[in-house]
Amino acid sequence: MNTVSLFNPLFNTDFFDAFDNCLAGNCESKTTFSPKVDVRENEHAYLFDMELPGMSKENVDISLKDKILTINSHKDEKLESADTNKKETTKEVAKNDEKTREAGERWLIRERNSVEFTRSFHLPKDIDGENISASFENGLLHISIPRLPETQPKTIKITAA
Structure with missing residues (x-):
């Protein structure tokens, strides 16, 4: 076998x-x-x-x-953008991370x-x-x-x- x-x-x-x-x-x-x-x-x-x-x-x-x-x-996961309701690739989301940091937020866990x-x-x-x-x-x-x-x-x- x-x-x-x-x-x-x-x-x-x-x-x-x-x-x-x-x-x-x-x-x-x-x-x-x-x-x-x-x-x-x-x-x-x-x-x-x-x-x-x-x-x-x-x-x-x-x-x-x-x-x-x-x-x-x-x-690459497609994530919903809260601003425009369009799909974004993770590279686009990474660019938007700068906006998140400017707003005083930071990621604690990001698995998606x-x-x-x-x-x-x-x-x-x-x-x-x-x-x-x-x-x-x-x-x-x-x-x-x-x-x-x-x-x-x-x-x-x-x-x-």
Whole structure:
């Protein structure tokens, strides 16, 4: 039986990069989450279903390298502007932070700036990496990774020289 397992590098650079950025004064509020995923297998494929509420397919990247399937996303949240009732990106909100400071206010907790995640899965040897398919519908990412057929033992006849 083949298994699919989570891939977790020893020192995840995202943590250390974020820590270094905060020490350098470039601390940006990011919400990191680990989306729920179901992984199934049948005789033809490995099937992944990942919940990504509020995301769109444009926010999601899928890659396969050395039998490691990586799914990641980065999405800037759109926040309502109190002044104009229009949607703003987090960069526009950052500009408006100066107005907030001038008004004598400061952020205590700000978790809605951006959302990002990375999930990696170590795949078994029997995958067909050339024919992976993915679809995204109603906040659910579906990935199908076909399995290669089992190689059958081959009998080799010995001929006289």
